[in-house]
Amino acid sequence: MENNSRRGFMGKAFGAVAGIGAIGSLYAMKKSWDPLPSVKAAGFTTLDMSAYEENVLVTEKWRGKPIFVLKQTADMIEKAKKNTKDMERLIKVEDSYYMVTIGLCTHLGCIPGYRPETEDFLCACHGGMYDFTAEVTKAPPPRGLDIPPFKIAGNKLVLGEVGEEYKAMKENGITL
Numbered sequence: 001m002e003n004n005s006r007r008g009f010m011g012k013a014f015g016a017v018a019g020i021g022a023i024g025s026l027y028a029m030k031k032s033w034d035p036l037p038s039v040k041a042a043g044f045t046t047l048d049m050s051a052y053e054e055n056v057l058v059t060e061k062w063r064g065k066p067i068f069v070l071k072q073t074a075d076m077i078e079k080a081k082k083n084t085k086d087m088e089r090l091i092k093v094e095d096s097y098y099m100v101t102i103g104l105c106t107h108l109g110c111i112p113g114y115r116p117e118t119e120d121f122l123c124a125c126h127g128g129m130y131d132f133t134a135e136v137t138k139a140p141p142p143r144g145l146d147i148p149p150f151k152i153a154g155n156k157l158v159l160g161e162v163g164e165e166y167k168a169m170k171e172n173g174i175t176l
């Protein structure tokens with residue numbers, strides 16, 4: 001009898017410890033599923049727009065994707081002004097205009113190459129072409145390069161945040 005109740009007590013105690021252990025390991029598993037603070041912070045990329053040079057393509061990174069940044073020359077802006085759609089694709093930060101896009105071809109996702117001499121992009125995979133605002137000029141890409149969500153903050157651009165200018169681009173069908 002005494003043995004039985006002792007066994008009962010031991011059983012309950014063991015059960016309780018096992019229960020706590022299970023909760024502990026569930027907690028540990030949940031922690032490992034949650035993104036690390038650094039990964040959350042990596043959802044945003046801040047670009048200092050004063051660092052870019054005209055007609056020099058720079059490839060940045062945002063959420064693992066290549067981001068093209070091309071500061072426009074005065075000549076490019078003049079040309080873009082003749083084509084409203086081109087102008088609408090550009091981002092004005094302080095007194096300069098920039099093309100900022102995801103650097104993946106909208107056909108099948110290859111990375112197009114920039115040619116500063118001709119101020120255009122050529123996608124070597126299937127011959128698709130884009131102008132200096134990354135608007136498509138030759139099929140098969142179905143549209144211009146996509147523009148990542150952005151917010152203008154002084155002379156900085158925060159990728160991953162949705163600012164008014166980006167919202168307007170989405171509403172006007174400039175980017176998906």
Ligand code: FES
Binds near residue numbers: 105108110124127128
């Ligand atoms: S992936 Fe660029 S043209 Fe096909």
